[in-house]
Amino acid sequence: MNQAIISCLHANLPAVEAVLKDIELQGITNITCLGDLVGYGPQPNEVIELIRDKKIPTCQGCWDEDVVDGLDACDCSYPSQLAERRGHFAHQWTTDKLTKENKDYLANLPYSIRKDKCLFVHGSPNSQHEYLLPDMDAFAALERVENARAEILFCGHTHQPYIRELADGSIAVKIKNAVPKDTQEKEIQLPMRRIVNAGSVGEPRHGGTKATYVVHNEVTNEVKIREVEYDIELTCKAIIDSGLPPIFAWRLKNGFEFAEQAEDASHVCER
Amino acid sequence: MIERWALVSGLKGDLDTYELIQKDLKKTPGNISLFVLGDMIGPEKNCNKLLHRLINPKSNDLQPWCIYGWWEEQILLESGYRGDQRAEALRINKGEELVKSLTNAVDKSFLDWIAALQFGFVELDCGLIHGSSKDVGENLTLETAPLTLLDRLTRLQVNRLFTARSKQQFHLELKEGIVNSEVEDLNGNRKKEQKVPQKAVIGIGAGKNYTLYDVGTDNTQFVQAGYKSEKRIKGFGRL
Ligand SMILES: [Zn+2]
Ligand SMILES: [Zn+2]
Numbered sequence: 001m002n003q004a005i006i007s008c009l010h011a012n013l014p015a016v017e018a019v020l021k022d023i024e025l026q027g028i029t030n031i032t033c034l035g036d037l038v039g040y041g042p043q044p045n046e047v048i049e050l051i052r053d054k055k056i057p058t059c060q061g062c063w064d065e066d067v068v069d070g071l072d073a074c075d076c077s078y079p080s081q082l083a084e085r086r087g088h089f090a091h092q093w094t095t096d097k098l099t100k101e102n103k104d105y106l107a108n109l110p111y112s113i114r115k116d117k118c119l120f121v122h123g124s125p126n127s128q129h130e131y132l133l134p135d136m137d138a139f140a141a142l143e144r145v146e147n148a149r150a151e152i153l154f155c156g157h158t159h160q161p162y163i164r165e166l167a168d169g170s171i172a173v174k175i176k177n178a179v180p181k182d183t184q185e186k187e188i189q190l191p192m193r194r195i196v197n198a199g200s201v202g203e204p205r206h207g208g209t210k211a212t213y214v215v216h217n218e219v220t221n222e223v224k225i226r227e228v229e230y231d232i233e234l235t236c237k238a239i240i241d242s243g244l245p246p247i248f249a250w251r252l253k254n255g256f257e258f259a260e261q262a263e264d265a266s267h268v269c270e271r
Numbered sequence: 272m273i274e275r276w277a278l279v280s281g282l283k284g285d286l287d288t289y290e291l292i293q294k295d296l297k298k299t300p301g302n303i304s305l306f307v308l309g310d311m312i313g314p315e316k317n318c319n320k321l322l323h324r325l326i327n328p329k330s331n332d333l334q335p336w337c338i339y340g341w342w343e344e345q346i347l348l349e350s351g352y353r354g355d356q357r358a359e360a361l362r363i364n365k366g367e368e369l370v371k372s373l374t375n376a377v378d379k380s381f382l383d384w385i386a387a388l389q390f391g392f393v394e395l396d397c398g399l400i401h402g403s404s405k406d407v408g409e410n411l412t413l414e415t416a417p418l419t420l421l422d423r424l425t426r427l428q429v430n431r432l433f434t435a436r437s438k439q440q441f442h443l444e445l446k447e448g449i450v451n452s453e454v455e456d457l458n459g460n461r462k463k464e465q466k467v468p469q470k471a472v473i474g475i476g477a478g479k480n481y482t483l484y485d486v487g488t489d490n491t492q493f494v495q496a497g498y499k500s501e502k503r504i505k506g507f508g509r510l
Pocket of ligand 2: 122
């Protein structure tokens, strides 16, 4: 049985529609969304209503949380002051645009969703704002999955899709300075765990311009990253027409990594 | 001269114990730095004399370097130093009476000094904190999962973490850590074997039980104030 995991839709309706179509064409009905339905993009209400309509279980993303609770992102979210100002503008624009009903919907989204050995979160099990980047410290990454009591952790937030396997781990523990009865030295085997980042449907930051998401086979445990083309021009036009910063459109069209993202992979977000 | 750290916590207003420790340290050879890792205050006894002494050391006292601990956090919460929050967890778990005892134990004139204390110190490649780098209230013990300990070390980017919250005294070394990481993304596959250099977490004890750390040799001694310190080597019993 295949399940599809989507994340970071960011109010980009043409991208969401294209990805849902791609999922449908594969005959997949089991979909989980990792949040960030809104932010950056021009169609926040439309995207929320589509997800609600299709009854897709969704976690709360960092934007979904912030739009409801006021800005909560730690400074690590923005690489520059200019980026921060743009982010704040998009935040205000989205807050003004959202209907009360859709705001309530975002406010009541769960922080995480658990299905057997799979845990679904937006950023990390610690916070919607923490980035689990593909090359972060392997032990810290393993700790996130293990302390969340999961075997596979599905996350988003970085907008870069990846599959990371952490295997064959071990560590020796020695109690120094112990009296004989509790003198100990032992080797502890660390479990094999996986982190799967679903990338971003509506605001890709993987270098290309296509929307990304992942498909997980629950029997074989195989995970595939999917890339989907969508009508970028349509979204770009809507961004310009709505008065959002034109760089948001430029970014979608060029696929460069000028996105607002943490640059320090080792940073541990304290939020 | 040998460089030594004395690590103390959980005095909770006990000036007598603090004086005993100061007396001990005068007889301890080496160049000693004294760190007080929080819980200088508590609800059990009046803490004003101890606080006064920490802020105004006697001329022959070793200068104490203090950080805040769990009880300091509670009084700061309760006194409005942390925004709208109050010490609700304490109130729910231990009752209104205890919250009152705590606020009565500390004169308000000390609150600004407490509020200015740091969360922890980083000295050389060592982190000195009350609980953990994640939370002032987190207990790190011998039973804490090694991955959790590693994470708390990584957060401070240190090789040794001195912690007090659990009140236990221990010196746990983590070594020969290894994990294989394989990342697949749209650019392909990459494999990496990650190792951790030797790291350690040291529980320093509380109250009369404190720890001496020899910076040059990385050895710890667990000491009880008022008793001659004895190095605990394998084969030797507890004091
Ligand atoms: Zn996002
Ligand atoms: Zn996010």
